[in-house]
Amino acid sequence: MGQVYFDHAATAPVRPEVVEAMLPYLHDIWGNPSSLHATGIRAAEGVERARLHAAALIGADAEEIVFTGSGTEADNHALIGGVFALRQKGEHVITSAIEHHAVLHTVDFLAETGCRVTVLPVDSTGTVSPDDVKAALTDRSVLVSIMHANNEVGTIQPIVEIGAICRERGVLFHTDAVQTTGHVPIDVDAMNVDLLSVSAHKFGGPKGVGALFIRAGVVLSSYMHGGGQEMGRRASTENVAGIVGMGEAARLAKRDMMSDGADAAELRDLLMQGALRGVPGIRITGHPTCRLPNNASFCIPGVEGRAIVRELDAAGFAVSSGSACTSGELNPSHVLLAMGIAPDDARGSLRVSVGRGSTREEVANLLEVLPGVVHRIRTSTSLADEQLARA
Numbered sequence: 176m177g178q179v180y181f182d183h184a185a186t187a188p189v190r191p192e193v194v195e196a197m198l199p200y201l202h203d204i205w206g207n208p209s210s211l212h213a214t215g216i217r218a219a220e221g222v223e224r225a226r227l228h229a230a231a232l233i234g235a236d237a238e239e240i241v242f243t244g245s246g247t248e249a250d251n252h253a254l255i256g257g258v259f260a261l262r263q264k265g266e267h268v269i270t271s272a273i274e275h276h277a278v279l280h281t282v283d284f285l286a287e288t289g290c291r292v293t294v295l296p297v298d299s300t301g302t303v304s305p306d307d308v309k310a311a312l313t314d315r316s317v318l319v320s321i322m323h324a325n326n327e328v329g330t331i332q333p334i335v336e337i338g339a340i341c342r343e344r345g346v347l348f349h350t351d352a353v354q355t356t357g358h359v360p361i362d363v364d365a366m367n368v369d370l371l372s373v374s375a376h377k378f379g380g381p382k383g384v385g386a387l388f389i390r391a392g393v394v395l396s397s398y399m400h401g402g403g404q405e406m407g408r409r410a411s412t413e414n415v416a417g418i419v420g421m422g423e424a425a426r427l428a429k430r431d432m433m434s435d436g437a438d439a440a441e442l443r444d445l446l447m448q449g450a451l452r453g454v455p456g457i458r459i460t461g462h463p464t465c466r467l468p469n470n471a472s473f474c475i476p477g478v479e480g481r482a483i484v485r486e487l488d489a490a491g492f493a494v495s496s497g498s499a500c501t502s503g504e505l506n507p508s509h510v511l512l513a514m515g516i517a518p519d520d521a522r523g524s525l526r527v528s529v530g531r532g533s534t535r536e537e538v539a540n541l542l543e544v545l546p547g548v549v550h551r552i553r554t555s556t557s558l559a560d561e562q563l564a565r566a
Contacts, residue, residue, distance in 0.1 A: 179537045182493045183469055183530030184326060184354065189420070190379040190531075196423035197381065200416040208413050209404060218415045225422025229386050232425040233352070233371060234362035241387045241405045242418050246353040246374030247277040248398075249387035250320075252409070253349045253370040254281045256395030257318045258290060261347070265315030269293045271303045271322070272513035275351055278320050279509075291315070300462040301330035301514050309340045316344070322351040323371075324359075327510045327526060328461030329470030331355070338367025347393065353377055353385075354467060357428035358436060369393050375417070379531070380424030384417035435531060440468035442529045442538050447471050449542035454549050460511060460524070469530055474516060475523040478552045483525050486548040492541050495526045 180188070200221055206214030208222050223237070230237045243249045258268060270282050272294050286292045293311045297303055303321055312319075319341050324331045334350055341348035349370035352361060357378025363371055371388040375381055389395060389408065401410030428435075443466075447459050450473060460472045475483065480496025487494050507521035527541070 178488075178491050178493050179541065180493045181527045181529060181533070181537075181541065182495050183533075184329075184377075184467075184526060184528035185495055186376045186382065187379050187530050188532075189376075189381055190424060190427060192427060193380055193420045193423045197416045197420040200419050204415075208415055209402065221419045221422075222413055222415055225418045225425075228422040228425040228429075229373070232361070232429050233356065233373070233388060234364060235388050236391065238406070239363075239388055239391055241389055241408045242413060242421070243385045243387055243409060244383060244411075244414070246351070246372050246377075246385045249372035249374070249385045250275070250277040250349075250351055251281050252387050252395065252398040253372060253389075254278065254285065254318065254320060256398045257347050257349065257370065257393075258285055259396035260394050261317040265313075265317045266290045267293070267313055267316040269295065269308065269311050269316060269319045271295045271297060273297050273301055273303075273325050273327075273510045274320065274322050275326055275353070278322070278351055282320070295321075297513050299515050300465075301325050301328045301460070301510065302462060302465070303332050303337070305333055305336040305340055308337050312340070312344050312346060316346050318347040318349060320349040320351070322353075323355040323361075324352075324467050325461065325510060326354045327508055327524070328472045328514070329354075329467040330462040331359070331465045331467065334366050334368065341369075342367050354470075357425065357432065358439075358467060358469060360432065363388055363390070370395075375421035375424055378424055378428045380421040381417050384414050384421045386421070431531075436468045439529050439533070442533055442535065443469060443471045445535065445538050446527055446529070446542070447473075449538070450545065453542055453546045457549075458520075460514065460516070467528075469528050471527045471529075473525045473527075474511065474520045475525060475549055476520050477556065478523045478549055479556075480522060480524045482552050483523070483548060486552065487541075487544070490544050490548065492544070495528075496524050 204217045206218040208219035226237045226240050230240050268290050282292045295307045338348045347369045350368050351372045353374045356373045369390045374385040399410045450457050456476045458474050484496050507518045511521035
């Protein structure tokens, strides 16, 4: 039996149409897009078509899209470039306690350079309060970064309201939309964002390519130094094949988003309801309704998340325990701790994320296996504790 893939939040399979779109740029159209001859021009045309598709997916203009090497790079560029460009105005940065480490570690770096950083709390659903953002703003605030949806628990943030507050105060607003782009509708104007990060491999594109939306008129300091690629905003020869693949993935995501989202939400709800019925003590994490359509996340007391992942992997199911970027860590998730979940419970985190191709039968099979896996882990843990107590 092949493995059932329930880890789309970590990375989505590359869509076949994306592979087909990329192949010519690996075989025939291999020119440098900065070159002025015909071979280079054909490569540049592929990049610009992809830019149009990426812009259309989020309601932006093509000139506002800068291709990057990843969502992490886009986050770094937005925060470092934005703060360094505005150093004469102020040095205060605001973010939340549940951001991806691509943001949290970047604000740590900014703090080392002299910035003052405010890290806002979240409530028990993982939601940032717009009132907290408003209260944190000062005359020295230059940038706010709040993710669109959390990668671990799936909570979607009140970005429109937060963006409106930032716009009223004249403060740059960045959102990490890596988990939402291609899965829920995004309109950068309606959301009041100035900067928005995207990663292709989360919605059927290749790894190693992302994008940063930079609203027209927003000036960022250069993050990478070298040539004048990407309209002078990101030095380095473009990953043409990857960018073409991202463009095709964006085109397909825009076309299929509503139907895919409805299918994913149905499976997500089946997972959450079935797990609550079948596993004693399990609790759903994240907002009960304002959440990603493909994300079902849980805490299971009495077990360790990595043990669940290993047992389910052996049973033929690929799932995760929180973020893929921190899956090797033993410490409980910073996201769950920020939500007020006890450390011992937070160690028993489980994230099941569905995607294109996931079926009701696969969900039913997982729900049949999960209670037994949890029971075995709890039993073995109890026996180990008893033996340790006797020693």
